[in-house]
Amino acid sequence: MKIYLAGPEVFLPNAVEMGAAKKALCAHYGFEGLYPLDSELDAGQLDDGAEDPRQLAFAISYGNEGLIQQADVIIANLTPFRGVSADVGTVYELGLARGLGKQLLAYSNDPRPFADRTMALYGAAESLFGRDEQQPLRDHDGLSVEDFGLHDNLMIEGGIRLAAGRFMIRNVADGERYTDLTAFEELLRWLADAPR
């Protein structure tokens, strides 16, 4: 069983080591992990010296979509990235996997609900808009804030649910949000124990 390892780890200074650690955990539970940088490295060799950097980006995209097509399962790291929500690259990949009928597993290392995170970063300076049962929650621009008690935009957790997938939330120390693999390993253990 092949698992595509989606997440913002690819932006860490130790991105390659993080991929190796995730793949080793996959192997420990009897799975093969496919890591985005696998195709990136190939693409880098392929396009070395290309004039237009976009060509390299498109080669990476092509490689990653190929890995997702090969995979049976995606495990997406949905820990908030540079702001309120998950990394958009990871979210695109989750949607793609949903459209392709893959099994969807995901985790986040930040337990705060979406509405709380959004209001903390983008809430109104004056509490013109509080949590009024009659009025939707709004940010400082007057844009409504989803307030369903979910972890992120409803399409994300909704899609995982529609795919009969699993979403695991953990609280880890701030400095370990992108590196802690406890929730990731719990999903692998769950997958290994699941009947199939």
Added chain:
Amino acid sequence: MKIYLAGPEVFLPNAVEMGAAKKALCAHYGFEGLYPLDSELDAGQLDDGAEDPRQLAFAISYGNEGLIQQADVIIANLTPFRGVSADVGTVYELGLARGLGKQLLAYSNDPRPFADRTMALYGAAESLFGRDEQQPLRDHDGLSVEDFGLHDNLMIEGGIRLAAGRFMIRNVADGERYTDLTAFEELLRWLADAPR
């Protein structure tokens, strides 16, 4: 031909009017627009009085995925939303549409490249990391910043390209970023003129 109208308009105070305007433009060019709030309103009627607000969120997600399955084309508004990147709900829907083999069209009303927007919001306070040919661009946390000259994370524009879609970027006044429909209409005109 049915077009799913993905975008953060649904969070505007005049979300319903924005949807009506987009659907009217679709009709003008001979298409049927499907707007996320169409299913949300149904779901709201369905789940009125539900105890758990997550049930309403999941009903909306189910409705929207159904609209995307019905659609032939998605037009995604990828204008940056609350931060550096596009709205994650819209990005999930774009990925889903890609996986389902739909035609992908998208636009943004903010012309700045991803790297510029990211460094403006998350760049290092001291320019420890500049644009050095030998070193990847990094944010204030040391996380690398994609610097390919693209508009957002490479999976997004890469996916549109792999689907032989079209991505249109326009510059509009700050106050009209979420409401200007010029790029949206240009995509409709392009679609109406495309051979099929």
